[in-house]
Amino acid sequence: MDEIDRALIVATQGGLPLVARPYHTIGEQIGIAGEEVMRRMQALLNGGIIRRIGAVPNHYAIGWTANGMTVWDVADDKVDELGPLVGALPFVTHSYRRPRALPAWPYNLFAMVHGSSREECSAKALEIRALLGDACRANDILYSTRILKKTGLRIGA
Template identity: 55%
Template sequence: MTTPLDPIDRAIVVATQDGLPLVDKPYHEVARQVGTSAEDVMNRMERMLHEGVIRRIGVVPNHYALGYKFNGMTVWDVADQDIAEAGRRVGELEFVSHCYHRPRHLPDWPYSLFAMIHAKEKADADALVQRVADALGPLSRGHLVLFSSRILKKTGLRL
């Protein structure tokens, strides 16, 4: 971070840490709450995003409320030398919402590539997993699918 947070920056972070207001003009509402203009809010948030104060601005859907009952973290055993290529292949799939390289913990956990899929029906989820497997081809040495049963966390750090 190159610019320290001033009181308005801090107020913007506090006002948005649970999400932007669900109104037609959310930046105008934040501006009203913190006592500045919508343009100033947007400029400050863009600067804080660029400087790493804000990690990202994006939608955090509740997949269950949208009818997606089969939310699976697929985990793949990929050789270390192949992880960049495997990650590129999986990350390019339009239905993968998250794709991560994570350390394996041998001998119990050989999986190093994680990819999240979402489907409304089990058969659809299975088909998506197969598409990931097809994309990886021989780069995959095995996989598991860990289906979630509820939302455990949808928040970040709070001030």
């Protein structure tokens, strides 16, 4: 990562130009050759700094109108064993262990599920519940009712 990589990130974090030769257009914007843009983007991709390049859909607009953040209070000595199994369920799109914020928030395992209806999401939550078994002491599902912002990363120029 150097200043040129940083300039590349600032130039592309909002999206790629919709022109025939987008990498060349970016090169013109930041003052390097298109070939250099492609070489650096490939290096950022190989290094995991770029997770992927492509389309980010609005879930609601493509039919996934129920989006539930399922949250679980899982015994501390079981969560690291069970977390990967929850993450491996085909319908879970993200899964993390996070700290509790007691007393307001007892949950330490988060897993996002999506569906065309809340019934579909709650059926998926039941599968997670079954997998967690006795290690789960409490759970909830927080449905999103509005996207307030979805711009993604924005670092300063």
